[in-house]
Amino acid sequence: MSIARVISINISEGGVPKLPVESVYVSEAGLEGDGHNHEKHYRLSQAVCIQDMECLEELKSMGYSLEPGTAGENLTVRGLNVNALPIGSILKFSGGLVLEVTRVRPTCYVMDQIHPKLKVDAENRHGMYAKVLKFSNLVVGESIELSLSSVR
Numbered sequence: 001m002s003i004a005r006v007i008s009i010n011i012s013e014g015g016v017p018k019l020p021v022e023s024v025y026v027s028e029a030g031l032e033g034d035g036h037n038h039e040k041h042y043r044l045s046q047a048v049c050i051q052d053m054e055c056l057e058e059l060k061s062m063g064y065s066l067e068p069g070t071a072g073e074n075l076t077v078r079g080l081n082v083n084a085l086p087i088g089s090i091l092k093f094s095g096g097l098v099l100e101v102t103r104v105r106p107t108c109y110v111m112d113q114i115h116p117k118l119k120v121d122a123e124n125r126h127g128m129y130a131k132v133l134k135f136s137n138l139v140v141g142e143s144i145e146l147s148l149s150s151v152r
Contacts, residue, residue: 004144006093007053008076010069016110018069023139026097028132031074045102046129050091053078055125064115071111071118073127080144082128090147091130097142098134105129 010018014035025032030047051073056066068076080091082101089101105127107119 002079004077004079004146006075006138006140006142006144007078008068009138009140010072010074010076012069012072016070016072016113017067018072018074020069020140023137025135026132026138027135030132031138034074045131046105047132048075048099048130049073049105049127050075050077050080050082050099050101050130051105051127052076052080052082052125054081055083055122055127058125059118059122062121064118064121066114070114071122071126072108073105075138077144080146083125085128085146086148088148090133092145092147093136093138094143094145095139096134096136097132097138098136099130100133101128101130103129 008020009024010020011031011034012018028044053076060066085101087101091099107122107126111118
């Protein structure tokens, strides 16, 4: 069984693409230095956006120009299968960060700037949102432990 890991941490002042950083502090509001272009994204319940590298690779094999952060996710992970996780799943990162999966990330018109068909092809593999339960620094390469029960 493979271990789930953080492949890329991605931030921007607002909008896409988000660019990779080696480490970041994650608070209740999300990743330090990460901005949002739309007020609808300012919610504690969606402070962090998580995307599977495997989904990006699938979409890339279909001809889309996608790399970690291109579609606006904060965390690109491998080995987690994030879109299959039930709401309420707890993600414990080896550096101490703890997230709770809160909702499916819907596709958005912003994907049109990558390709007009991407919204359709990315449906159900566009990642999940999470809220922050325990603040911490996060570093690329950290392992992720999945728990299906709450830490509260």
